[in-house]
Amino acid sequence: ETGVTQTPRHLVMGMTNKKSLKCEQHLGHNAMYWYKQSAKKPLELMFVYNFKEQTENNSVPSRFSPECPNSSHLFLHLHTLQPEDSALYLCASSQTIRHGPWEETQYFGPGTRLLVL
Amino acid sequence: ILNVEQSPQSLHVQEGDSTNFTCSFPSSNFYALHWYRWETAKSPEALFVMTLNGDEKKKGRISATLNTKEGYSYLYIKGSQPEDSATYLCAYLRVDSNYQLIWGAGTKLIIKP
Numbered sequence: 001e002t003g004v005t006q007t008p009r010h011l012v013m014g015m016t017n018k019k020s021l022k023c024e025q026h027l028g029h030n031a032m033y034w035y036k037q038s039a040k041k042p043l044e045l046m047f048v049y050n051f052k053e054q055t056e057n058n059s060v061p062s063r064f065s066p067e068c069p070n071s072s073h074l075f076l077h078l079h080t081l082q083p084e085d086s087a088l089y090l091c092a093s094s095q096t097i098r099h100g101p102w103e104e105t106q107y108f109g110p111g112t113r114l115l116v117l
Numbered sequence: 118i119l120n121v122e123q124s125p126q127s128l129h130v131q132e133g134d135s136t137n138f139t140c141s142f143p144s145s146n147f148y149a150l151h152w153y154r155w156e157t158a159k160s161p162e163a164l165f166v167m168t169l170n171g172d173e174k175k176k177g178r179i180s181a182t183l184n185t186k187e188g189y190s191y192l193y194i195k196g197s198q199p200e201d202s203a204t205y206l207c208a209y210l211r212v213d214s215n216y217q218l219i220w221g222a223g224t225k226l227i228i229k230p
Contacts, residue, residue, distance in 0.1 A: 002160045042121070042220040043206070056217065090161070104210060104218065105151065108160040 003027040006091050006109035013081065014117055021076040021112050023091030031097045032074040033106065034066060035090040043090065049074060050097050081116045088113050121209050123221035130197045131229050137193040138224040140207030144188035149210040151218060152181055152192055156203040164192075164205075194226070202228045 004025045013019050025032065034046040048056035049068040063085075065077040074091055092106040122141045130136045142150065149168045155161040165174040170185040178195045194201055204225045208218040 002162065004160065040126075040222060042222045043208075045217055048217070104149065105163045105166055106161075106218070107163070110158070110160050 002107045002109065004091060004093055004107050004109035006089075006112050008112060009110065010113045010115075012115045012117065013078070015081060015083070017081075018077070018079040020078065021089055021091075021114075023074040023076075023109055025072055025074075025091075025093040025107070025109075027093060027107060029093035029095050029107070030071050031094045032068060032071070033092040033094075034074065034076050035092065037088040037090055037111070047076075048097065055097065078114075081114075083116050086114055086116045121207060121219050121221035123205075123207060123224050125224060126222070127225040127227070129227045129229055130194075132197060132199060134197055135193065135195045136197055136226070137191050138205065138226075140190045140192070140209075140221055142188050142190075142207070142209040142219075143211070144186060146211045146213050147185045147188075147209070148212045150183055150185075150190050151208040151210070152190070153206040153208065154203045155206060155223070161206060192224075197226075197228045199228050199230060202226060 007022045031050045033048050036044045036046055045058050046060045047066040052068050063080050067075040088111045090111045091109040094104055094106045124139050149166055151166050152164040153161045154164050165181050167183040172183040174181050180193045183190045204223040206223045208220045210218055
């Protein structure tokens with residue numbers, strides 16, 4: 001157990017559906033991340049939140065909408081996705097960012113396996 | 118090198134043998150190098166954070182070295198066991214990249230009994 005949970009673990013949705021991914025961390029961390037992992041590719045950083053403020057949005061399409069209501073919870077709202085969005089979505093947290101290399105150590109959830117039909 | 122490259126992409130090793138693999142990264146603006154282990158159906162788990170040229174870290178049978186001047190890190194596993202089967206990821210932290218980790222695609226290690 002890493003202290004980071006994600007729900008659901010698996011999700012199948014149609015292109016017209018709206019769904020949300022949830023991430024919760026119990027580590028007292030202040031930074032949270034969404035990553036996309038496609039087969040045989042490196043992790044792609046999507047969004048970063050630090051103290052509930054979004055600090056990075058790596059040119060992610062607007063059909064992905066993050067929400068961070070507090071430092072412990074992170075959501076990824078999905079709407080009108082495309083089949084190429086099918087991937088593993090990982091949430092991570094770290095103590096903070098821009099403070100030092102150890103504070104950047106990230107703790108990951110198990111991921112949500114998303115299939116868009 | 119502009120990105121993080123890991124080699125080999127996959128590796129089959131007999132139980133009991135030792136092995137190593139490589140992470141290559143840009144040598145400019147280096148800040149830190151992270152190694153993670155990712156077992157199937159589990160979460161990626163941090164192994165090491167390395168910052169200084171010549172750093173060596175050890176955790177049980179796993180160790181890592183760092184050469185920031187030439188831009189590479191080696192991960193070594195001594196006496197491989199079935200539980201070492203996983204994908205090993207490295208991630209590079211640049212000073213000028215808003216402190217975002219830049220990830221390699223990983224080396225998938227399979228230990229044959």
